Amino acid sequence: MTQPIDTTAPTASYPRRCFGNGIPLYEAYHDHEWGVPVHGEVPLFERLVLEAFQTGLSWVIILRKRENFREAFAGFVPDAVARFTEDDVARLLADTGIVRNRAKIEAAIASAKAAVAFREAGGDLDELVWHHRPARHKRPRSPWDVQAKSAESIELSKALKRIGFQFVGPTTAYAAMQACGLVNDHFRGCTVGDALAKAQKEARAA
Secondary structure (H helix, E strand, O other), rough: OOOOOOOOOOOOOOOOOOOOOOOHHHHHHHHHOOOOOOOHHHHHHHHHHHHHOOOOOOOHHHHHHHHHHHHHHHOHHHHHHHHOOHHHHHHHOOOOOOOHHHHHHHHHHHHHHHHHHHHOOOOOHHHHHHHOOOOOOOOOOOOHHOOOOOHHHHHHHHHHOOOOOOOOOOHHHHHHHHHHOOOOOOOOHHHHHHHHHHHHHHHHHO
16 A cells, blocks of 8 residues: 655645645645555456546536446446446436536447456556556646646557557556656656655665
């Protein structure tokens, strides 16, 4: 289990958070989840699906509905979601606790089937995703420095599409890379970002 990050110390140039101030749920996500390395088929599948649902919306909307999503999508276990039928699609379209978008719902089911088929063929979703972690990454100084996609996210998008994932364009793939810790896009001076960078440096030196 990932250890909690100490976010109590302020910084000289920036607030200790680079986003989320004023919204407790968003603050907690910033402090303890965003950019922290995520491993395992189920957690990665969840992040990829939720990032797809977030397309065109604010992430805080998804955060507020995340527990409803987890219940509606059987805990994001790919094997369970892959067995969803048209009755499940109808159920999800009637569920006000999630984002009701037929294309995204059907894409999530298709992606679950792809994840199962990939595993059964000997593939490893964790390995596939983390293979696209950049060797070097420059943390942004401000929102204007944050990129929407990268060479690695373009390749990750292609790799996921090749195995059958849907709604995983380069921008969605990059958002997943940020969320899952493949890149550390916390602004320079953000306490959490600094802690993650330090942990990464220590891990490489060990």
